[in-house]
Amino acid sequence: MAATSGALGSAERTAPQFVSWREFGLLELDPILTHALDAFSENGFHGATVRDLAGRVGVTVPALYYHYESKEAVLVTLLDAAVNDLVDRVTAAVADGRDDVVARFANAVDALVLDMTHRAKRSALDSEVRHISPDNRRAYAATRKRLETIMLGLVRGGVDSRVFDVDDIEETVRALLGMCRSVARWYRLDGPLTPDEVARRYTVIALRIVGYAPDTPGDEGR
Amino acid sequence: MAATSGALGSAERTAPQFVSWREFGLLELDPILTHALDAFSENGFHGATVRDLAGRVGVTVPALYYHYESKEAVLVTLLDAAVNDLVDRVTAAVADGRDDVVARFANAVDALVLDMTHRAKRSALDSEVRHISPDNRRAYAATRKRLETIMLGLVRGGVDSRVFDVDDIEETVRALLGMCRSVARWYRLDGPLTPDEVARRYTVIALRIVGYAPDTPGDEGR
Structure with missing residues:
Protein backbone atom coordinates (compact mmCIF):
# COMPACT_ATOMS: atom_id res chain seq x y z
CA MET A 1 0.00 0.00 0.00
CA ALA A 2 1.07 3.58 -0.51
CA ALA A 3 3.47 4.79 2.14
CA THR A 4 2.68 7.88 4.17
CA SER A 5 5.56 9.61 2.47
CA GLY A 6 3.69 9.30 -0.80
CA ALA A 7 0.61 10.98 0.61
CA LEU A 8 1.38 14.34 -0.92
CA GLY A 9 1.58 13.03 -4.42
CA SER A 10 5.27 12.28 -4.85
CA ALA A 11 6.00 10.34 -7.99
CA GLU A 12 7.37 7.26 -6.20
CA ARG A 13 5.78 4.06 -7.44
CA THR A 14 5.44 0.61 -6.04
CA ALA A 15 5.13 -2.63 -7.98
CA PRO A 16 1.67 -3.53 -9.32
CA GLN A 17 -0.65 -4.66 -6.52
CA PHE A 18 -2.17 -7.63 -8.38
CA VAL A 19 -1.24 -11.04 -9.76
CA SER A 20 -3.43 -10.94 -12.88
CA TRP A 21 -5.13 -7.80 -14.21
CA ARG A 22 -8.45 -9.66 -14.24
CA GLU A 23 -8.30 -10.77 -10.61
CA PHE A 24 -9.55 -8.49 -7.87
CA GLY A 25 -9.30 -9.54 -4.25
CA LEU A 26 -10.67 -7.52 -1.36
CA LEU A 27 -9.21 -4.04 -1.37
CA GLU A 28 -6.64 -3.96 1.42
CA LEU A 29 -6.10 -0.52 2.88
CA ASP A 30 -4.84 0.64 6.25
CA PRO A 31 -7.66 1.42 8.74
CA ILE A 32 -7.47 5.17 8.20
CA LEU A 33 -7.80 4.85 4.44
CA THR A 34 -10.58 2.26 4.74
CA HIS A 35 -12.71 4.54 6.89
CA ALA A 36 -11.78 7.64 4.89
CA LEU A 37 -12.97 5.94 1.71
CA ASP A 38 -16.37 5.36 3.34
CA ALA A 39 -16.54 8.88 4.75
CA PHE A 40 -15.58 10.61 1.48
CA SER A 41 -17.99 8.40 -0.47
CA GLU A 42 -20.89 9.14 1.85
CA ASN A 43 -20.35 12.84 2.48
CA GLY A 44 -17.87 14.10 -0.08
CA PHE A 45 -14.44 15.50 0.76
CA HIS A 46 -15.74 18.66 2.40
CA GLY A 47 -18.56 16.86 4.20
CA ALA A 48 -16.15 14.51 5.96
CA THR A 49 -14.37 16.20 8.85
CA VAL A 50 -11.05 15.12 10.36
CA ARG A 51 -12.94 14.58 13.64
CA ASP A 52 -15.35 12.28 11.81
CA LEU A 53 -12.46 10.34 10.24
CA ALA A 54 -10.69 9.94 13.58
CA GLY A 55 -13.97 8.87 15.22
CA ARG A 56 -14.57 6.18 12.59
CA VAL A 57 -11.04 4.84 12.97
CA GLY A 58 -11.29 5.01 16.76
CA VAL A 59 -8.25 7.24 17.24
CA THR A 60 -7.77 10.83 18.41
CA VAL A 61 -7.41 13.68 15.93
CA PRO A 62 -3.69 14.14 16.82
CA ALA A 63 -3.13 10.42 16.26
CA LEU A 64 -4.63 10.76 12.81
CA TYR A 65 -2.40 13.74 12.07
CA TYR A 66 0.58 11.62 13.09
CA HIS A 67 -0.11 9.39 10.08
CA TYR A 68 -1.39 11.93 7.55
CA GLU A 69 -0.55 15.58 7.64
CA SER A 70 -4.02 16.65 6.50
CA MET B 1 -37.87 30.40 -12.68
CA ALA B 2 -38.81 27.94 -9.96
CA ALA B 3 -40.84 29.53 -7.20
CA THR B 4 -39.62 29.37 -3.62
CA SER B 5 -42.59 27.16 -2.82
CA GLY B 6 -41.09 24.54 -5.11
CA ALA B 7 -37.81 24.54 -3.26
CA LEU B 8 -38.52 21.35 -1.38
CA GLY B 9 -39.17 19.32 -4.48
CA SER B 10 -42.94 19.60 -4.89
CA ALA B 11 -44.15 18.19 -8.17
CA GLU B 12 -45.53 21.48 -9.49
CA ARG B 13 -44.32 22.28 -12.97
CA THR B 14 -44.03 25.40 -15.02
CA ALA B 15 -44.18 25.69 -18.79
CA PRO B 16 -40.96 24.90 -20.73
CA GLN B 17 -38.42 27.67 -20.29
CA PHE B 18 -37.31 27.81 -23.92
CA VAL B 19 -38.61 28.77 -27.36
CA SER B 20 -36.80 26.05 -29.34
CA TRP B 21 -35.09 23.04 -27.77
CA ARG B 22 -31.91 23.90 -29.69
CA GLU B 23 -31.71 27.50 -28.48
CA PHE B 24 -29.99 28.30 -25.20
CA GLY B 25 -29.87 31.85 -23.92
CA LEU B 26 -28.06 32.93 -20.80
CA LEU B 27 -29.30 30.97 -17.81
CA GLU B 28 -31.47 33.35 -15.82
CA LEU B 29 -31.64 32.55 -12.14
CA ASP B 30 -32.41 34.67 -9.10
CA PRO B 31 -29.28 36.06 -7.39
CA ILE B 32 -29.30 33.44 -4.65
CA LEU B 33 -29.43 30.57 -7.13
CA THR B 34 -26.81 32.17 -9.37
CA HIS B 35 -24.30 32.42 -6.55
CA ALA B 36 -25.27 29.06 -5.09
CA LEU B 37 -24.57 27.42 -8.44
CA ASP B 38 -21.05 28.86 -8.37
CA ALA B 39 -20.49 27.92 -4.73
CA PHE B 40 -21.73 24.33 -5.09
CA SER B 41 -19.70 23.90 -8.29
CA GLU B 42 -16.52 25.17 -6.70
CA ASN B 43 -16.75 23.54 -3.30
CA GLY B 44 -19.43 20.88 -3.45
CA PHE B 45 -22.65 20.94 -1.42
CA HIS B 46 -20.96 20.34 1.92
CA GLY B 47 -18.06 22.68 1.17
CA ALA B 48 -20.39 25.63 0.57
CA THR B 49 -21.71 27.06 3.82
CA VAL B 50 -24.88 29.13 4.22
CA ARG B 51 -22.66 31.96 5.45
CA ASP B 52 -20.62 31.69 2.24
CA LEU B 53 -23.79 31.74 0.11
CA ALA B 54 -25.17 34.79 1.92
CA GLY B 55 -21.80 36.54 1.59
CA ARG B 56 -21.66 35.96 -2.15
CA VAL B 57 -25.21 37.27 -2.60
CA GLY B 58 -24.52 40.21 -0.31
CA VAL B 59 -27.31 39.48 2.14
CA THR B 60 -27.42 38.35 5.77
CA VAL B 61 -27.91 34.70 6.70
CA PRO B 62 -31.45 35.38 8.05
CA ALA B 63 -32.32 37.15 4.78
CA LEU B 64 -31.21 34.07 2.87
CA TYR B 65 -33.32 31.85 5.13
CA TYR B 66 -36.29 34.10 4.37
CA HIS B 67 -36.12 32.95 0.76
CA TYR B 68 -35.00 29.34 1.18
CA GLU B 69 -35.59 27.33 4.30
CA SER B 70 -32.22 25.56 4.08
Missing part, protein backbone atom coordinates in the same frame (compact mmCIF):
# COMPACT_ATOMS: atom_id res chain seq x y z
CA LYS A 71 -7.40 15.40 5.35
CA GLU A 72 -6.28 16.27 1.86
CA ALA A 73 -3.24 14.00 2.21
CA VAL A 74 -5.59 11.12 3.03
CA LEU A 75 -7.68 11.77 -0.10
CA VAL A 76 -4.56 12.17 -2.25
CA THR A 77 -3.21 8.84 -1.00
CA LEU A 78 -6.48 7.13 -1.90
CA LEU A 79 -6.66 8.79 -5.32
CA ASP A 80 -3.03 8.05 -6.18
CA ALA A 81 -3.39 4.39 -5.26
CA ALA A 82 -6.62 4.20 -7.29
CA VAL A 83 -5.24 5.71 -10.47
CA ASN A 84 -1.94 3.85 -10.28
CA ASP A 85 -3.69 0.52 -9.83
CA LEU A 86 -6.01 1.34 -12.71
CA VAL A 87 -3.19 2.29 -15.08
CA ASP A 88 -1.13 -0.76 -14.04
CA ARG A 89 -4.05 -3.06 -14.78
CA VAL A 90 -4.84 -1.45 -18.12
CA THR A 91 -1.16 -1.62 -19.07
CA ALA A 92 -1.01 -5.33 -18.20
CA ALA A 93 -4.28 -5.94 -20.07
CA VAL A 94 -2.93 -4.26 -23.20
CA ALA A 95 0.31 -6.29 -23.06
CA ASP A 96 -1.82 -9.42 -22.70
CA GLY A 97 -3.37 -8.64 -26.09
CA ARG A 98 0.07 -9.11 -27.68
CA ASP A 99 0.11 -7.79 -31.26
CA ASP A 100 -3.64 -8.07 -31.88
CA VAL A 101 -4.92 -4.46 -32.02
CA VAL A 102 -8.51 -5.49 -31.36
CA ALA A 103 -7.60 -7.67 -28.38
CA ARG A 104 -5.36 -4.93 -26.95
CA PHE A 105 -8.17 -2.39 -27.12
CA ALA A 106 -10.86 -4.80 -25.87
CA ASN A 107 -8.62 -5.87 -22.98
CA ALA A 108 -8.03 -2.24 -22.01
CA VAL A 109 -11.76 -1.53 -21.84
CA ASP A 110 -12.25 -4.79 -19.96
CA ALA A 111 -9.64 -3.83 -17.34
CA LEU A 112 -11.06 -0.32 -17.06
CA VAL A 113 -14.62 -1.49 -16.43
CA LEU A 114 -13.53 -4.30 -14.10
CA ASP A 115 -11.80 -1.64 -12.02
CA MET A 116 -14.88 0.64 -12.10
CA THR A 117 -17.00 -2.26 -10.78
CA HIS A 118 -14.73 -4.16 -8.38
CA ARG A 119 -13.41 -0.86 -7.05
CA ALA A 120 -16.54 1.25 -7.63
CA LYS A 121 -16.39 3.20 -4.39
CA ARG A 122 -12.72 4.04 -4.75
CA SER A 123 -13.00 4.85 -8.46
CA ALA A 124 -15.95 7.18 -7.84
CA LEU A 125 -13.66 9.31 -5.65
CA ASP A 126 -12.43 10.75 -8.94
CA SER A 127 -15.24 13.33 -8.63
CA GLU A 128 -13.60 14.68 -5.44
CA VAL A 129 -10.33 15.48 -7.19
CA ARG A 130 -11.49 19.04 -7.91
CA HIS A 131 -11.34 19.72 -4.18
CA ILE A 132 -7.62 19.12 -3.81
CA SER A 133 -4.98 21.75 -4.39
CA PRO A 134 -3.30 21.98 -7.81
CA ASP A 135 0.07 20.86 -6.38
CA ASN A 136 -1.39 17.73 -4.87
CA ARG A 137 -3.44 17.07 -7.95
CA ARG A 138 -0.43 17.00 -10.25
CA ALA A 139 0.72 13.39 -9.79
CA TYR A 140 -2.86 12.16 -10.01
CA ALA A 141 -3.56 14.17 -13.14
CA ALA A 142 -0.35 12.95 -14.77
CA THR A 143 -1.19 9.30 -14.16
CA ARG A 144 -4.78 9.85 -15.29
CA LYS A 145 -3.36 11.42 -18.45
CA ARG A 146 -1.31 8.26 -19.06
CA LEU A 147 -4.55 6.30 -19.26
CA GLU A 148 -5.88 8.68 -21.89
CA THR A 149 -2.61 8.40 -23.82
CA ILE A 150 -2.80 4.60 -23.76
CA MET A 151 -6.36 4.65 -25.07
CA LEU A 152 -5.49 7.18 -27.77
CA GLY A 153 -2.63 4.96 -28.90
CA LEU A 154 -4.85 1.90 -29.04
CA VAL A 155 -7.56 3.60 -31.09
CA ARG A 156 -5.00 5.23 -33.38
CA GLY A 157 -3.34 1.84 -33.86
CA GLY A 158 -6.67 0.31 -34.84
CA VAL A 159 -7.44 3.11 -37.27
CA ASP A 160 -3.96 2.84 -38.83
CA SER A 161 -4.48 -0.92 -39.26
CA ARG A 162 -7.91 -0.21 -40.77
CA VAL A 163 -9.73 -2.43 -38.28
CA PHE A 164 -11.25 0.61 -36.52
CA ASP A 165 -13.00 3.51 -38.22
CA VAL A 166 -12.91 6.73 -36.23
CA ASP A 167 -12.95 10.31 -37.50
CA ASP A 168 -12.23 12.19 -34.31
CA ILE A 169 -9.98 10.00 -32.20
CA GLU A 170 -9.55 12.40 -29.28
CA GLU A 171 -13.24 13.10 -28.83
CA THR A 172 -14.07 9.42 -29.23
CA VAL A 173 -11.58 8.42 -26.53
CA ARG A 174 -12.95 11.08 -24.22
CA ALA A 175 -16.51 9.81 -24.75
CA LEU A 176 -15.35 6.24 -24.20
CA LEU A 177 -13.56 7.07 -20.97
CA GLY A 178 -16.53 9.11 -19.75
CA MET A 179 -18.83 6.19 -20.45
CA CYS A 180 -16.61 3.66 -18.65
CA ARG A 181 -15.94 5.94 -15.68
CA SER A 182 -19.65 6.57 -15.17
CA VAL A 183 -20.04 2.90 -14.21
CA ALA A 184 -18.40 3.60 -10.84
CA ARG A 185 -21.24 5.98 -10.01
CA TRP A 186 -24.03 3.39 -10.11
CA TYR A 187 -22.38 -0.02 -9.79
CA ARG A 188 -22.90 -2.03 -6.59
CA LEU A 189 -21.17 -5.37 -6.03
CA ASP A 190 -24.35 -6.68 -4.36
CA GLY A 191 -26.48 -5.68 -7.39
CA PRO A 192 -27.78 -7.97 -10.15
CA LEU A 193 -24.76 -7.74 -12.50
CA THR A 194 -21.32 -9.21 -11.92
CA PRO A 195 -18.26 -7.14 -12.86
CA ASP A 196 -17.52 -9.58 -15.67
CA GLU A 197 -21.00 -9.11 -17.14
CA VAL A 198 -20.74 -5.33 -17.09
CA ALA A 199 -17.22 -5.42 -18.54
CA ARG A 200 -18.31 -7.73 -21.35
CA ARG A 201 -21.22 -5.46 -22.32
CA TYR A 202 -19.13 -2.30 -22.24
CA THR A 203 -16.45 -3.96 -24.34
CA VAL A 204 -19.04 -4.73 -27.03
CA ILE A 205 -20.26 -1.12 -26.90
CA ALA A 206 -16.70 0.21 -27.00
CA LEU A 207 -15.92 -1.84 -30.11
CA ARG A 208 -18.99 -0.34 -31.77
CA ILE A 209 -17.87 3.15 -30.80
CA VAL A 210 -14.54 2.69 -32.56
CA GLY A 211 -16.32 1.34 -35.64
CA TYR A 212 -15.00 -2.19 -35.40
CA ALA A 213 -16.93 -4.38 -37.82
CA PRO A 214 -16.26 -8.06 -37.13
CA ASP A 215 -16.04 -10.23 -40.23
CA THR A 216 -19.13 -12.22 -39.32
CA PRO A 217 -22.03 -9.86 -38.54
CA GLY A 218 -23.29 -10.39 -35.00
CA ASP A 219 -20.01 -11.98 -33.94
CA GLU A 220 -18.93 -9.24 -31.56
CA GLY A 221 -18.34 -11.59 -28.69
CA ARG A 222 -21.89 -11.13 -27.42
CA LYS B 71 -29.08 25.16 2.01
CA GLU B 72 -30.54 21.88 0.81
CA ALA B 73 -33.66 23.69 -0.45
CA VAL B 74 -31.40 25.89 -2.59
CA LEU B 75 -29.67 22.86 -4.12
CA VAL B 76 -32.99 21.08 -4.66
CA THR B 77 -34.40 24.12 -6.46
CA LEU B 78 -31.36 24.19 -8.76
CA LEU B 79 -31.50 20.44 -9.40
CA ASP B 80 -35.24 20.40 -10.07
CA ALA B 81 -35.00 23.27 -12.55
CA ALA B 82 -32.06 21.54 -14.27
CA VAL B 83 -33.68 18.16 -14.70
CA ASN B 84 -37.07 19.62 -15.70
CA ASP B 85 -35.48 21.81 -18.34
CA LEU B 86 -33.46 18.85 -19.62
CA VAL B 87 -36.49 16.56 -19.89
CA ASP B 88 -38.60 19.30 -21.50
CA ARG B 89 -35.93 19.87 -24.12
CA VAL B 90 -35.43 16.18 -24.85
CA THR B 91 -39.21 15.74 -25.11
CA ALA B 92 -39.48 18.62 -27.59
CA ALA B 93 -36.51 17.27 -29.55
CA VAL B 94 -38.10 13.84 -29.84
CA ALA B 95 -41.41 15.33 -31.01
CA ASP B 96 -39.45 17.32 -33.56
CA GLY B 97 -38.27 14.03 -35.09
CA ARG B 98 -41.92 13.23 -35.94
CA ASP B 99 -42.30 9.57 -36.96
CA ASP B 100 -38.67 9.00 -37.98
CA VAL B 101 -37.20 6.70 -35.30
CA VAL B 102 -33.61 7.61 -36.18
CA ALA B 103 -34.31 11.36 -36.13
CA ARG B 104 -36.18 11.05 -32.82
CA PHE B 105 -33.26 9.25 -31.21
CA ALA B 106 -30.60 11.51 -32.75
CA ASN B 107 -32.54 14.62 -31.67
CA ALA B 108 -32.79 13.30 -28.12
CA VAL B 109 -29.03 12.80 -27.89
CA ASP B 110 -28.52 16.20 -29.51
CA ALA B 111 -30.73 17.92 -26.90
CA LEU B 112 -29.07 16.00 -24.08
CA VAL B 113 -25.55 16.97 -25.09
CA LEU B 114 -26.53 20.58 -25.88
CA ASP B 115 -27.83 20.80 -22.32
CA MET B 116 -24.63 19.21 -20.90
CA THR B 117 -22.57 21.85 -22.73
CA HIS B 118 -24.65 25.05 -22.60
CA ARG B 119 -25.59 24.25 -19.01
CA ALA B 120 -22.43 22.37 -18.02
CA LYS B 121 -22.08 23.85 -14.56
CA ARG B 122 -25.71 23.30 -13.65
CA SER B 123 -25.82 19.81 -15.18
CA ALA B 124 -22.68 18.78 -13.29
CA LEU B 125 -24.55 19.44 -10.02
CA ASP B 126 -26.08 16.01 -10.60
CA SER B 127 -23.09 14.60 -8.68
CA GLU B 128 -24.26 16.46 -5.56
CA VAL B 129 -27.66 14.80 -5.52
CA ARG B 130 -26.38 12.07 -3.20
CA HIS B 131 -26.04 14.68 -0.48
CA ILE B 132 -29.72 15.57 -0.31
CA SER B 133 -32.25 13.71 1.82
CA PRO B 134 -34.33 10.93 0.23
CA ASP B 135 -37.56 12.95 0.56
CA ASN B 136 -36.13 15.92 -1.28
CA ARG B 137 -34.49 13.68 -3.85
CA ARG B 138 -37.77 12.04 -4.87
CA ALA B 139 -39.06 14.61 -7.40
CA TYR B 140 -35.62 14.91 -8.95
CA ALA B 141 -35.17 11.16 -9.20
CA ALA B 142 -38.63 10.75 -10.74
CA THR B 143 -37.93 13.32 -13.45
CA ARG B 144 -34.48 11.86 -14.07
CA LYS B 145 -36.16 8.48 -14.46
CA ARG B 146 -38.46 9.96 -17.12
CA LEU B 147 -35.38 10.75 -19.21
CA GLU B 148 -34.24 7.13 -18.97
CA THR B 149 -37.73 5.94 -19.91
CA ILE B 150 -37.77 8.22 -22.96
CA MET B 151 -34.38 6.90 -24.11
CA LEU B 152 -35.41 3.28 -23.51
CA GLY B 153 -38.52 3.85 -25.62
CA LEU B 154 -36.52 5.39 -28.44
CA VAL B 155 -33.98 2.58 -28.56
CA ARG B 156 -36.67 -0.08 -28.25
CA GLY B 157 -38.59 1.62 -31.09
CA GLY B 158 -35.49 1.53 -33.27
CA VAL B 159 -34.85 -2.13 -32.50
CA ASP B 160 -38.50 -3.02 -33.21
CA SER B 161 -38.27 -1.20 -36.56
CA ARG B 162 -35.00 -3.05 -37.26
CA VAL B 163 -33.03 0.15 -37.83
CA PHE B 164 -31.13 -0.30 -34.54
CA ASP B 165 -29.44 -3.48 -33.39
CA VAL B 166 -29.08 -3.74 -29.62
CA ASP B 167 -28.98 -6.85 -27.46
CA ASP B 168 -29.21 -5.35 -24.02
CA ILE B 169 -31.32 -2.21 -24.32
CA GLU B 170 -31.26 -1.22 -20.64
CA GLU B 171 -27.50 -1.49 -20.26
CA THR B 172 -26.95 0.28 -23.57
CA VAL B 173 -29.15 3.21 -22.52
CA ARG B 174 -27.36 3.43 -19.19
CA ALA B 175 -23.98 3.51 -20.95
CA LEU B 176 -25.26 6.13 -23.39
CA LEU B 177 -26.62 8.37 -20.66
CA GLY B 178 -23.40 7.98 -18.65
CA MET B 179 -21.38 8.98 -21.70
CA CYS B 180 -23.50 12.04 -22.43
CA ARG B 181 -23.70 13.15 -18.80
CA SER B 182 -19.92 12.96 -18.43
CA VAL B 183 -19.64 15.87 -20.89
CA ALA B 184 -20.82 18.28 -18.19
CA ARG B 185 -17.77 17.40 -16.13
CA TRP B 186 -15.17 18.66 -18.63
CA TYR B 187 -16.97 21.01 -20.99
CA ARG B 188 -16.23 24.73 -20.85
CA LEU B 189 -18.07 27.26 -23.02
CA ASP B 190 -14.80 29.18 -23.48
CA GLY B 191 -12.99 26.02 -24.69
CA PRO B 192 -12.17 25.04 -28.29
CA LEU B 193 -15.42 23.20 -29.09
CA THR B 194 -18.87 24.72 -29.53
CA PRO B 195 -21.88 22.94 -28.01
CA ASP B 196 -23.08 22.14 -31.53
CA GLU B 197 -19.78 20.47 -32.42
CA VAL B 198 -19.80 18.32 -29.30
CA ALA B 199 -23.46 17.41 -29.76
CA ARG B 200 -22.86 16.42 -33.39
CA ARG B 201 -19.95 14.14 -32.45
CA TYR B 202 -21.82 12.48 -29.61
CA THR B 203 -24.83 11.91 -31.85
CA VAL B 204 -22.62 10.04 -34.34
CA ILE B 205 -21.17 7.95 -31.48
CA ALA B 206 -24.65 7.31 -30.04
CA LEU B 207 -25.90 6.03 -33.40
CA ARG B 208 -22.97 3.64 -33.50
CA ILE B 209 -23.75 2.44 -29.99
CA VAL B 210 -27.29 1.48 -30.97
CA GLY B 211 -25.98 -0.33 -34.05
CA TYR B 212 -27.47 2.01 -36.60
CA ALA B 213 -25.99 1.18 -40.00
CA PRO B 214 -26.79 3.91 -42.50
CA ASP B 215 -27.51 2.66 -46.01
CA THR B 216 -24.43 4.34 -47.45
CA PRO B 217 -21.33 3.38 -45.43
CA GLY B 218 -19.69 6.46 -43.96
CA ASP B 219 -22.88 8.50 -44.33
CA GLU B 220 -23.50 8.91 -40.61
CA GLY B 221 -23.85 12.66 -40.80
CA ARG B 222 -20.15 13.17 -40.11
